[in-house]
Amino acid sequence: MSNIQVTLPNGDVRKYAEGVTPLDIAQEISSGLARNVLAAEVNGEIRDAMRPLSSDTDLKLLTWNDRGGKSTMWHSSAHLMAEALEILYPGIKFGIGPDIDNGFYYDVDFGDHQFSADDLEKVEQKMLELARQKQEYHRKSISKEEALKYYTAKGDEYKVELISELEDGTISFYETGHFTDLCRGPHIPNTGFIKAIKLTAVAGAYWRGDEKRKQLTRIYGITFPKKKELDQYLEMLEEAKKRDHRKLGKELGLFTFSEKVGSGLPLWLPKGAELRERLESFLKKAQKKSGYVPVISPHIGQKELYITSGHYAKYGEDSFQPIHTPHEGEEFLLKPMNCPHHCEIFKSSPKSYKDLPLRLAEFGTVYRYEQSGELHGLTRVRGFTQDDAHLFCTNDQLKDEFKKVIELVLHIFKVLDFHDFTAQISLRDPDDPDKYIGSDENWSKAEKAIIEATEEMKMKTVIVYGEAAFYGPKLDFMVHDAIGREWQLGTIQVDYNLPDRFELEYTGADNKKHRPVMIHRAPFGSMERFVAVLTEHCAGRFPLWLTPEQVAILPISDKFNDHASELSYLLENYDLRALVDDRSEKIGRKIRDNEMSKIPYMLILGEQEVKKGLVSVRKHGEGDLGSMKVEDFVSLINKEIEDLLRP
RNA sequence: GCCAAUGUAGCUCAGAGGUAGAGCACUUCCUUGGUAAGGAAGAGGUCAGGGGUUCAAUUCCCCUCAUUGGCUCCA
Numbered sequence: 001m002s003n004i005q006v007t008l009p010n011g012d013v014r015k016y017a018e019g020v021t022p023l024d025i026a027q028e029i030s031s032g033l034a035r036n037v038l039a040a041e042v043n044g045e046i047r048d049a050m051r052p053l054s055s056d057t058d059l060k061l062l063t064w065n066d067r068g069g070k071s072t073m074w075h076s077s078a079h080l081m082a083e084a085l086e087i088l089y090p091g092i093k094f095g096i097g098p099d100i101d102n103g104f105y106y107d108v109d110f111g112d113h114q115f116s117a118d119d120l121e122k123v124e125q126k127m128l129e130l131a132r133q134k135q136e137y138h139r140k141s142i143s144k145e146e147a148l149k150y151y152t153a154k155g156d157e158y159k160v161e162l163i164s165e166l167e168d169g170t171i172s173f174y175e176t177g178h179f180t181d182l183c184r185g186p187h188i189p190n191t192g193f194i195k196a197i198k199l200t201a202v203a204g205a206y207w208r209g210d211e212k213r214k215q216l217t218r219i220y221g222i223t224f225p226k227k228k229e230l231d232q233y234l235e236m237l238e239e240a241k242k243r244d245h246r247k248l249g250k251e252l253g254l255f256t257f258s259e260k261v262g263s264g265l266p267l268w269l270p271k272g273a274e275l276r277e278r279l280e281s282f283l284k285k286a287q288k289k290s291g292y293v294p295v296i297s298p299h300i301g302q303k304e305l306y307i308t309s310g311h312y313a314k315y316g317e318d319s320f321q322p323i324h325t326p327h328e329g330e331e332f333l334l335k336p337m338n339c340p341h342h343c344e345i346f347k348s349s350p351k352s353y354k355d356l357p358l359r360l361a362e363f364g365t366v367y368r369y370e371q372s373g374e375l376h377g378l379t380r381v382r383g384f385t386q387d388d389a390h391l392f393c394t395n396d397q398l399k400d401e402f403k404k405v406i407e408l409v410l411h412i413f414k415v416l417d418f419h420d421f422t423a424q425i426s427l428r429d430p431d432d433p434d435k436y437i438g439s440d441e442n443w444s445k446a447e448k449a450i451i452e453a454t455e456e457m458k459m460k461t462v463i464v465y466g467e468a469a470f471y472g473p474k475l476d477f478m479v480h481d482a483i484g485r486e487w488q489l490g491t492i493q494v495d496y497n498l499p500d501r502f503e504l505e506y507t508g509a510d511n512k513k514h515r516p517v518m519i520h521r522a523p524f525g526s527m528e529r530f531v532a533v534l535t536e537h538c539a540g541r542f543p544l545w546l547t548p549e550q551v552a553i554l555p556i557s558d559k560f561n562d563h564a565s566e567l568s569y570l571l572e573n574y575d576l577r578a579l580v581d582d583r584s585e586k587i588g589r590k591i592r593d594n595e596m597s598k599i600p601y602m603l604i605l606g607e608q609e610v611k612k613g614l615v616s617v618r619k620h621g622e623g624d625l626g627s628m629k630v631e632d633f634v635s636l637i638n639k640e641i642e643d644l645l646r647p
Numbered sequence: 648g649c650c651a652a653u654g655u656a657g658c659u660c661a662g663a664g665g666u667a668g669a670g671c672a673c674u675u676c677c678u679u680g681g682u683a684a685g686g687a688a689g690a691g692g693u694c695a696g697g698g699g700u701u702c703a704a705u706u707c708c709c710c711u712c713a714u715u716g717g718c719u720c721c722a
Binding site for chain 1: 648649650652658677680681683684695713715716717718719721
């Protein structure tokens with residue numbers, strides 16, 4: 001038997017006999033490690049820890065602390081669930097059962113049986129029972145014909161379909177207990193690693209994501225190696241529920257919806273509207289510094305406008321239907337985008353290269369007929385306001401302009417404390433060229449500009465194919481919210497196509513006509529979505545400069561109500577937002593209520609304070625800060641705001 | 648748009664074939680209290696909307712609308 005060389009991540013090189021398994025190696029390092037090894041990364045590929053090594057390898061042992069370890073465990077959990085389901089519901093058919101970011105799911109065809117959320121507990125119990133048996137996951141390879149025969153006999157047309165599409169040759173199967181599944185693997189050594197199980201949801205899902213095909217029952221779940229970790233996970237879900245912007249929006253009086261107004265059409269309440277206005281003026285100020293100029297365009301435009309832009313051909317069917325003028329029968333559309341209007345603004349007068357870059361900014365409200373099932377709080381609505389701008393520039397200016405926009409977006413994220421985000425370069429889907437308009441040459445130029453700009457700014461990016469807009473590639477900023485979900489917020493797009501379609505031109509230094517390039521950009525994305533994500537991000541405790549009410553003045557008793565009103569006028573003169581809680585309640589009650597409504601500061605006003613001309617200050621979440629002069633309190637607050645706005 | 652669940656007071660929710668209940672919020676009164684819930688009384692609902700079954704429907708059935716969780720989609 002020949003020797004093989006195994007290199008561990010710390011650079012350690014060890015020699016073993018061929019056929020050694022990663023699990024053996026773990027055992028040699030320490031039995032504690034061996035008990036925790038879920039899988040192994042062999043030359044970069046994740047494999048079963050019990051699969052023998054046959055040549056020299058770079059080896060990394062994966063535990064629960066590694067993403068690969070978690071994925072393997074969850075994937076194995078999907079098998080465990082399938083086994084439990086097959087025992088409980090004989091004759092059911094299986095689609096696919098992968099691991100996902102937070103757990104796993106399996107798509108199942110229950111036939112005539114109606115599986116409901118009430119049945120989940122029963123399945124969990126069965127899974128725990130099977131897990132305790134420490135069933136091993138056995139890998140075996142069989143031929144394609146054999147595999148087809150197996151599933152044809154079993155009557156599982158989904159697996160038959162999957163296998164038929166595989167390349168000829170051997171196919172790997174995994175066997176756990178009495179359950180056998182077509183599977184590439186890898187898997188954990190045995191089901192005993194799965195100590196805590198929670199099946200989280202039941203939902204319909206189309207077979208292979210195709211809405212024309214049968215809908216299967218998808219069961220979601222998550223598992224952990226320790227009961228404690230499951231508890232923590234459930235706590236995190238609770239926390240996410242508390243942070244849900246739909247709940248907080250209601251509680252804080254930010255926005256509402258009305259059946260009568262229509263679904264997906266948010267109504268901003270005074271506090272929400274003021275908060276949004278503050279965000280808008282914050283951005284306007286930053287934009288003014290960066291040379292943007294404001295424009296305003298109407299909510300509708302002639303259908304012809306969107307035929308020119310290409311939006312009508314692409315989205316006309318899925319939009320609100322055209323509005324007709326009563327006599328002439330002209331057709332107008334609710335605007336789904338601001339860019340066509342801005343192109344017309346560009347065209348309103350002849351442009352010289354000296355006019356460029358021209359940066360037209362507008363908080364433009366647009367309307368899109370989103371599918372009813374897609375609507376969700378403020379994050380997905382049918383009428384929303386984009387913090388839109390279109391930058392028209394020369395080819396030479398493009399990269400610099402693009403970089404300046406990135407700087408602006410990063411500045412905004414910094415001020416609003418979004419540190420956890422991904423910059424995603426969204427390119428064309430190479431397999432579906434018909435989805436896009438414009439020439440290959442234009443697309444390549446645009447893609448190159450984005451990639452070079454991000455490289456020059458040394459940004460960490462991920463490239464995702466198929467996520468581009470139909471007219472051009474994008475740089476999207478995805479931030480993470482309380483539940484770890486990703487939301488797309490800001491977006492920057494390079495566009496050579498609309499300038500072509502609108503035949504935009506400027507006169508160059510050479511006295512010839514040239515076509516400008518366009519950058520679409522929206523740092524917030526939409527005001528609605530941004531406020532939603534921000535609300536969840538800060539759990540309703542908005543930064544001091546944004547929050548609807550900054551200070552609550554709490555008189556100790558009714559006797560001091562007048563003093564309290566005077567103080568509130570005084571604070572208003574200092575440009576602070578204050579309210580007076582003049583209810584005939586005890587101070588403890590007032591503190592509790594204002595604490596719960598997340599007011600950043602409380603000022604307590606009683607005999608002592610009035611006598612000495614002081615205020616007693618309480619900070620949300622921190623408590624008593626002692627008493628101070630009003631002027632000192634005002635500078636305290638202003639300092640905090642200043643620090644927040646200049647991170 | 649598709650599948651499923653849900654829709655009862657401002658909010659959170661209970662309830663049941665015989666025309667509705669709790670807690671909080673609200674109003675009034677009492678209390679004027681020093682750092683996270685003082686007390687009492689009161690008001691508030693076409694039980695999402697529309698049909699049907701029934702002597703009787705908020706409850707059972709159908710349709711519509713909305714919400715939620717997924718799927719698909721996202722200029």
